[in-house]
Amino acid sequence: MAPVDWQEAWKAGTTPWDGGASPPALRRLLAEDRVPRGWAFVPGCGAGYDLATLAHVDREVVGLDLSSDARDAFLEACSNLPGQVTYEVGDFFAYDPPHRFDFVWDYTFFCALEPQQRAPWAAVMSRLVRPNGMLATLLFPYVDPIPDGEGPPWPINTDLVRGFIEDAFELLEVTEAEHTHPGREGKERLALWRRKAG
Numbered sequence: 001m002a003p004v005d006w007q008e009a010w011k012a013g014t015t016p017w018d019g020g021a022s023p024p025a026l027r028r029l030l031a032e033d034r035v036p037r038g039w040a041f042v043p044g045c046g047a048g049y050d051l052a053t054l055a056h057v058d059r060e061v062v063g064l065d066l067s068s069d070a071r072d073a074f075l076e077a078c079s080n081l082p083g084q085v086t087y088e089v090g091d092f093f094a095y096d097p098p099h100r101f102d103f104v105w106d107y108t109f110f111c112a113l114e115p116q117q118r119a120p121w122a123a124v125m126s127r128l129v130r131p132n133g134m135l136a137t138l139l140f141p142y143v144d145p146i147p148d149g150e151g152p153p154w155p156i157n158t159d160l161v162r163g164f165i166e167d168a169f170e171l172l173e174v175t176e177a178e179h180t181h182p183g184r185e186g187k188e189r190l191a192l193w194r195r196k197a198g
């Protein structure tokens with residue numbers, strides 16, 4: 001299967017991954033006050049629901065996506081958010097902001113990447129999350145063991161992600177998402193990782 005042309009998909013409005021809202025697991029993490037304040041980053045943020053959900057007076061939220069159409073969708077739907085929310089258009093693999101992030105949220109970004117992009121994904125994440133900062137990966141579609149097959153979305157699980165990031169991140173916990181978007185029941189695990197200080 002050819003890799004997805006993301007900009008074309010957004011232009012054509014072919015966005016079957018778009019759940020129309022943030023996943024309940026992110027809302028729950030916020031309700032439990034477990035999302036660090038400060039700089040938050042959402043790579044591959046699509047229509048930006050998670051930027052709006054993370055928006056808070058004590059947070060500077062940055063979203064990044066390849067598609068300016070995705071950004072337009074966000075700008076049309078969201079205004080007057082609390083705190084500072086910025087949506088940048090660009091390539092995650094070339095992203096080099098002047099500061100590090102306290103919190104990074106990955107939902108359906110890792111699973112959307114081609115397998116050969118996973119090691120670069122890990123290298124960029126290691127660079128972007130500050131020491132002791134948190135990386136939260138809501139793993140979907142969670143499958144164990146991983147079957148042969150094509151993506152995106154590529155089937156993923158904790159061990160797969162851990163294999164790429166264990167030098168830089170310590171796994172804090174993994175929990176099955178109690179509530180999900182329709183059709184994703186039982187297929188989401190929230191894995192929280194702490195950036196090692198060294």
Ligand SMILES: C[S@@+](CC[C@H](N)C(=O)[O-])C[C@H]1O[C@@H](n2cnc3c(N)ncnc32)[C@H](O)[C@@H]1O
Pocket residue numbers: 006007017018019043044045046047064065066067070090091092093107108109112
């Ligand atoms: C499967 S979609 C998920 C979007 C969003 N996270 C959601 O849950 O609705 C993957 C997103 O990643 C974006 N993307 C893919 N490769 C990217 C890259 N190298 N840099 C930035 N964004 C990228 C795509 O444009 C697309 O919006």
